[in-house]
Amino acid sequence: MSARRRIPDPPSLRRTTAMLRHLLPAALAVTLAAAPVPSRAQAPEAALPDRTLHIMAGFAAGGTSDLVARLIADGVGAVTGRRVVVENRTGANGFLAADAVVRGPADGSMLFQCPMGTMTISPELPGMIMPVDPRKDLVPVANVALSSYGAVVRARGPYQDMADVLKAAKAKPNAISYASAGIGTAQHLTGERLQRMAGVQMLHVPYRGAAPAAMDVMAGRADFMVTNLGDVVGQIRGGELRLVALGDASMKPAFPETPLLSDTVPGLEVVGWFGLCGASGMAEPAIRAWARAVETALQDKTLQQRLRENGLTPRFEEPTAFAARIEQDRRAWGEVISAAKVRVD
Known part of the structure; x- marks a missing residue:
């Protein structure tokens, strides 16, 4: 038998084959470059300075x-692998610490x-002197926790509930402090x-801090106070x-038998919070990195328990939601300050 003769490829097929050989390596390179590659850039700490962080x-x-x-510093440190140090700079209602951040590096x-x-x-108080303007000089990074408030009286005093306090206040205006x-x-x-919504007149006794109050x-030298639960939870227990x-209702699981202020004075609610803010101009990647680290840290069960033991509720809010909360509360407290004509000198 004679050998089978190979029929040559048509010219158009030869040109197509040559073109594919030329284009495939380039196309493969583009595909590989576009594919997601695991790297430290996706980790929260990647956008943060590679040195000790400060709160x-x-x-x-x-x-x-x-x-x-300190709790969130420990949590963020564990998440990022960074050393996170808390520095206390007291004075000016917290603004000395804020000023240190505003004057410091805005690199996160x-x-x-x-x-x-x-x-x-x-910011809403007439007469308040502030070294920084929170609206212009600070940027919200993340909310960390809600701070529940509670009304407390002397344990062995005459008042069993909030209704007793208000009844006494109505009977003798300005006699209840x-x-x-x-x-x-x-x-x-x-x-x-409380006075405006309940229609009573009481005597305000200011102290230098919640502890002496x-x-x-x-001691019975003041009748009651509404304060951050974390400041009095030890004395309550x-x-x-x-x-x-x-x-508010956030601490109801810990104190199920205790009524809400709104049960006695409809519409009256108070809840605080503690968050983290950076200097204006802080880079967006650093803001996102801190927010992710806080969110991850707050998922730790031990950290959650420590917060709740001190009258706090873990509550992560990313920068946009946290900024909205700040503005909403600023308007609400501003209305109270204006109505009561409160000012500081």
């Missing part, structure tokens, strides 16, 4: 604000532990709201103070 806390060590700062290495009062009440951590604080302004309530009302 500036504006209130003294041992308080609720300081506690939240330093954040301000921003509480509700500093961010929403102080309420303590606060100072003029223009959330405790003071909540008392102003609580001491005088326990120790039987020195009686919790007669909760400012």
Whole structure:
């Protein structure tokens, strides 16, 4: 038999084959470049400076604000592998710490532990001198926790519930006193709201902080106060103070038998929060990196438990939602300040 003769390819087929040989390597390179490749750029710490990170806390060590700062510092440190240090710079209602952040690098290495009062009440108070403008100089990064408030009275005093306090206040205007951590604080302004909404007149007694105010309530020198639960939860559990009302429902699981303030005064609710803010101009990738690290840290069960033990509810909010909360609360507290004609000198 004769050998089978090979029929040559048509010219058009030869040209197509040559073209494919030329194009395939380039197409493959483009495909590989576009494909997602796992890298450290996707990890929260990638956009943060590769050095010690700082959270500036504006209130003294041992308080609720300081506690939240240290818990989230530990959590973020575990997530990012960075060392996160809390520095306490007290004074000016937290603004000395804020000023340190504003004057520091805006690269994500330093954040301000921003509480509700500093961010929403102080900017609305006539006469308040602030070294920084929270609206212009700070940028919201993440909310960390809600801070429940509660109304407390002396455990062995005459008042069993909030209705008893208001009944006495109606019977003798300005005879019932309420303590606060100072003029223009959330405790003071909540008392102003309570008076207006309940139709009573009470005597405001300001102190230099929640601790001395609580001491005088326990001693009977002030009748009651509405304050951050974290500042008095130890005295409540120790039987020195009686919790007669909760400012909101977030701590109901811990105190199921305690009514809400709104049960006695419809519409009255108070809840604080603690978040993190950076200097204006902080890079967007660093903001997102911190937010992701906080969100991840707050998923830890031990951290959640530590917060709840101190009257706090873990509550992550990303930058946009946190910014909206700040603006909403700023308007609400501004209305209270205006109606009560509160000012600081």
